[in-house]
Amino acid sequence: MASIQKRPDGRWRARYRDEADREHARHFTRKVDAQRWLDTVTASIVRGDYVDPKAGRETVRAYSSRWQSVQVSSSGTARIVDNALRRHIMPALGGRAIGAVRRSDVQAFIKLLETKGLSAGTVRNIYEVAARVFDAAVDDRVISASPCRRITFPKSDGDEVVPPTVEEVAALRSALDPQWQAVVVTLAGSGLRVGELLGLSVSDVDFLRGTIRVERQRLQSGELAAVKSRTSRRIVPVGQVVIEALAAYLAAYPSDDALFRDEWGVPLSYRRWKRLLGDAACEAGVRVTSHGLRHFAASALISGGASVKQVQTFLGHSSAVITLRTYAHLFPGDEDRTRNVLDAALGPLADFLRTTPASEG
Incomplete structure (x- = not known):
C-alpha cells in the first residue's frame, strides 16, 4: 500500500509498506518527485528485486560472518575463504556498510593487495571470495547490485612454467636421506599434488597394475580429507621406476596404513616434508618444489606425445582449459600442425589455382 500526502509545511510525504509490512517514507518538495519515487519502488517490488533501504546498513564484517557460517564446502576451500576474509577483506572493508561499498572501493582494494x-x-583469488560475498548479498536482497564489476586486475608476470630437468630431480633425490628419496621419485613419476601424496595409504598402491588410487588428501593441519574435486579423484598410472622405488621403501620402512611415515611412525606431515625438501634443494643447489615435480611429470607426458585430455586426466585438472593455460607452451609442433591444418583446408583452392590460367594484364 502506497500513498502521498501533503504536509502542513508544504512538502509531500510519500510512504509505502514493504513485503514484511514495514513502513518506509520520504519527503519531497514536489509531488511529481514523490510519485516518481513510489513508482520506482513499486516496480522493483513487482519485479522481485526490491531491496530494503535499511538492509545495506549492515557492515561487510557482519554480513560476511553470516555468509561464511552457512557455506557448504570442502575443508580446503573453507580454509582459503577464511584466510581471504580474515587477513585481507575484513581489514580493508569490514567496517564499511555493505550498501556503501562502491566499485571504486573494490578497485582500490585490489590496488592495495x-x-x-x-x-x-x-x-584474483582474494577478489573471487569478495565477489562471492557481494553476489550473495544481492541474492539476499541486502544490496541491489554488486560493486564487483568491471574491475581491473594486476597483470600476471607471464612467466611460463619451466619444469625441472631430470638432472635437477636426480640431484634433489640424492640430497635427501634414503628414507625420503622415494617421495621425490613418486611425486616426479605420478604428478600428484603434495597433499594427495601425503594422504596415500599402502592399499592405494596397486603394485601389479602399476597404479595409484587418489581419493584423499592430507591437509596442512594433518587431517585427512576428501580430494578437492570430483576430477581429482582418479587412478594414476605410474611406471616401473615408481613402483620399484615404493616397493624398496616399504621393504625398509614397513607400514600397514599411511604410505609415508616419519621416524616415529607418524604420517609424514606437510610441514615436515616442506622443510626436508627445502633443505635438500639448498644442498643440491637446485630450485625445485613439490609442485615443480608435478610440472616435471606433466612435461614428460607432453614430450612423449600425450594429448591435452590425457594430461588433464593424469593431473586431475577440472578442465582442459586449466591444463592448456599451464602447459600450452610445452606442447610441440603447434606451428607445423597449424600449417598442415590450413593446407588441408585450402587444398581445393590450391588445386583450382594450379589449373586456372593466370589472367592477362
Missing part, C-alpha cells in the same frame, strides 16, 4: 606484493593469481 597489489602494493602488498601479492601475486596476480593471489589477488
